[in-house]
Amino acid sequence: KLTKMIFQRERFAPKWIAAHTEIRLHFQPNGVRWFPNLESLRSGTVQPVEMRDLVFSIEAIGVLGYHYNLIDGQRDHYALAYRVYSMKDKQLSVKAEGNNIDQWPMTNFTHEDLINYIRVFTQKATRLKLSELYNTLRVNCTNELFRTLMEVPHHEKDFNGVELDLVTLPIISPKILKLRHDLGKQMKDLTQETL
Numbered sequence: 001k002l003t004k005m006i007f008q009r010e011r012f013a014p015k016w017i018a019a020h021t022e023i024r025l026h027f028q029p030n031g032v033r034w035f036p037n038l039e040s041l042r043s044g045t046v047q048p049v050e051m052r053d054l055v056f057s058i059e060a061i062g063v064l065g066y067h068y069n070l071i072d073g074q075r076d077h078y079a080l081a082y083r084v085y086s087m088k089d090k091q092l093s094v095k096a097e098g099n100n101i102d103q104w105p106m107t108n109f110t111h112e113d114l115i116n117y118i119r120v121f122t123q124k125a126t127r128l129k130l131s132e133l134y135n136t137l138r139v140n141c142t143n144e145l146f147r148t149l150m151e152v153p154h155h156e157k158d159f160n161g162v163e164l165d166l167v168t169l170p171i172i173s174p175k176i177l178k179l180r181h182d183l184g185k186q187m188k189d190l191t192q193e194t195l
Contacts, residue, residue: 001031002114005106007183008055008190009174012099018070019170021142022057024087024103025114034086053087056121058144060134073136080134080144082125094191101190104174104183113152120151142170 006024033048040046060068060078072078085093094101109117134140177183 001028002026002111003028003031005109005114005117006187007104007106007174007177009102009170010094010099011102011171012097017169017171020057020059021145021170021173022055023106023117023145024053024055025118027052027054049086051086051088055085055087055090056117057083057085058141058148059083060140061130070136073134073140076133076135078134079130080128080132080139081130082121082128091190091193102174103187103190104177104185105187106177106182107184108182116152117149120148124148124151140170142173146173 002025004026006026008022008024010020010022012018012020029052030050032051032054034051035041035048036046041048059081060073061081062068062078066078068078090101132139174183
């Protein structure tokens, strides 16, 4: 029931340089059934939450109460994590922080590519288990996102030509994707969509 993949860039202060990239997968109505845990799925006693969007994010995770810092991100202060958010949770957190999210539909992806992206992302998340360190310049939200796209079978040849050093900065990554004709016309900001 997947319909499209959307590239998102969240801008936060200082907005001229600081940003976070992620992928949003959009589904047909009732395309995703979300269960709180495996036991509730097996027992059938808990009704699933129905949703149309999931946001796939690669992030720096610190100790309880941490605040991300670009400098500390270069000093092995954070673990690398692959996370999935509901659209509602993402919108609420962005509004609470006063950020905005630019969005572009990703073109040239088949339905099979979208399924493979979920598979690759999930396998990497399961394999990692916070065992690698996040680095602002070398292992960050953007170049890890591109590494994940490189592992999607139909697109690995296409993305192998991308220089990961160039996409280290999230702020310029949409320009690189546009030059490759991988992004469609910019959509409205995520915060302007209704919950």
